[in-house]
Amino acid sequence: MYYKATHNFWVLFLFTIIFFSCKNQSYCDIEYNDVFNEDSAYLYIKNQVDFGARIPNTKAHDSCVIFLENKLKSFGAEVIIQNVELERFDGLILNSSNIIAEFYPDKKRRILLFAHYDSRYYSDMEADNIDQLLPVLGANDGASGVGVLLEIARQISVNKPTVGIDIIFFDAEDQGQPLYMDIYDEKAWCLGAQYWAKNPHVKNYDALFGLGLDMVGGSNPVFARDDNSRYFNNFLVKKIWNLADTLGYGSFFPDKFSKPILHDHVFVSQLAGIRSIMIMDNDPRKTIPYFEHWHTQQDNLQNINKQTLKMVGDVVLNFIYCVE
Ligand SMILES: [Zn+2]
Numbered sequence: 001m002y003y004k005a006t007h008n009f010w011v012l013f014l015f016t017i018i019f020f021s022c023k024n025q026s027y028c029d030i031e032y033n034d035v036f037n038e039d040s041a042y043l044y045i046k047n048q049v050d051f052g053a054r055i056p057n058t059k060a061h062d063s064c065v066i067f068l069e070n071k072l073k074s075f076g077a078e079v080i081i082q083n084v085e086l087e088r089f090d091g092l093i094l095n096s097s098n099i100i101a102e103f104y105p106d107k108k109r110r111i112l113l114f115a116h117y118d119s120r121y122y123s124d125m126e127a128d129n130i131d132q133l134l135p136v137l138g139a140n141d142g143a144s145g146v147g148v149l150l151e152i153a154r155q156i157s158v159n160k161p162t163v164g165i166d167i168i169f170f171d172a173e174d175q176g177q178p179l180y181m182d183i184y185d186e187k188a189w190c191l192g193a194q195y196w197a198k199n200p201h202v203k204n205y206d207a208l209f210g211l212g213l214d215m216v217g218g219s220n221p222v223f224a225r226d227d228n229s230r231y232f233n234n235f236l237v238k239k240i241w242n243l244a245d246t247l248g249y250g251s252f253f254p255d256k257f258s259k260p261i262l263h264d265h266v267f268v269s270q271l272a273g274i275r276s277i278m279i280m281d282n283d284p285r286k287t288i289p290y291f292e293h294w295h296t297q298q299d300n301l302q303n304i305n306k307q308t309l310k311m312v313g314d315v316v317l318n319f320i321y322c323v324e
Pocket residue numbers: 116141142173174214215
């Protein structure tokens with residue numbers, strides 16, 4: 001290729017302009033969309049907690065399944081309930097249901113969002129042995145991720161994104177061994193996600209990526225970048241954390257790494273081949289890495305912080321609208 005010297009100058013000049021303007025653009029160079037409603041997300045959390053602890057084989061759990069199904073349908077989703085008997089670590093059969101909502105099922109390019117809706121049967125972190133036997137309400141651990149995704153479902157039913165969206169509420173994430181048993185058995189956790197990843201609701205199901213939410217409603221959260229998320233999809237981690245920074249939430253989405261988190265994103269990535277990450281309150285500086293009321297009786301509605309819901313909702317919703 002041949003250019004005269006004067007052309008060279010203008011080509012270089014234009015290239016420089018484009019290069020620097022690109023460099024200053026985030027992946028999501030869009031106008032900030034402020035529509036995510038934290039009061040609405042909070043209400044959806046309350047709705048779940050009002051049933052009581054959502055442990056498989058309980059009435060509260062089954063009532064919550066019906067609530068979530070009806071809510072998703074009211075937002076125009078095609079809803080599939082995957083009913084399955086899953087085996088807990090001790091052989092107990094858990095009558096479980098994964099709840100799958102398809103938005104704009106005609107669209108080929110899709111993204112997968114997920115959270116777990118079951119809550120824990122055991123309060124591992126209570127000091128008192130008797131209190132440990134009580135089930136956890138799971139306002140933050142479980143219901144918060146679902147609440148934020150329900151509000152996102154409401155928003156995308158009004159403002160259509162460019163891509164199709166699937167939202168899965170996984171069951172039986174938090175039914176692994178009690179902490180005192182001191183057993184690290186990966187396969188005892190995330191039972192609903194493991195089942196779905198081996199038996200997706202659509203044959204050869206594929207998505208551009210997966211994004212999971214959990215513990216997204218506590219006060220002063222630290223959403224560190226967990227090692228598993230970075231391993232499975234560091235590209236996505238960087239994009240989302242950059243967007244959070246652009247929106248002014250950088251201090252809560254720090255450039256800090258944490259140990260690998262065992263959560264649904266591991267099985268969705270490994271078994272279904274959809275490269276997935278988690279946004280989850282976890283601070284590598286703490287002895288107990290998660291929020292302070294994790295697996296205690298204090299994981300209740302009083303400890304849900306609406307500003308945190310707004311922040312996470314803003315990040316996820318704004319990200320969705322810039323995926324093409
Ligand atoms: Zn959880």
